[in-house]
């Protein structure tokens with residue numbers, strides 16, 4: 001992970017060093033042409049959304065456009081542009 005990405009990502013999240021480093025590897029892999037699917041699961045409130053927001057920030061720092069989709073009850077799936 002680059003120093004810039006490490007400092008901006010770790011300042012927002014505690015005890016997510018492994019996950020953030022893994023995300024960084026996957027982003028670098030995507031830039032190199034090797035895409036992956038990352039599934040984030042866990043109990044309510046554990047930090048899934050926060051981790052994915054950090055992923056989107058890290059992607060943006062690398063010039064990767066991040067898109068997010070969020071389900072709303074009874075309203076299908078909403079897709080919006082990321083940073």
Ligand SMILES: Nc1ncnc2c1ncn2[C@@H]1O[C@H](COP(=O)(O)OP(=O)(O)OP(=O)(O)O)[C@@H](O)[C@H]1O
Pocket residue numbers: 012013014015016042043044045046047048049050051
């Ligand atoms: N690694 C972390 N360090 C510090 N605070 C965190 C961390 N992860 C999450 N939080 C905080 O915990 C709260 C819940 O996080 P978040 O909304 O990302 O959880 P979630 O797993 O997406 O929840 P839900 O299951 O309800 O969607 C938020 O206030 C967030 O800022």
Ligand SMILES: [Mg+2]
Pocket residue numbers: 048049050
């Ligand atoms: Mg969430």
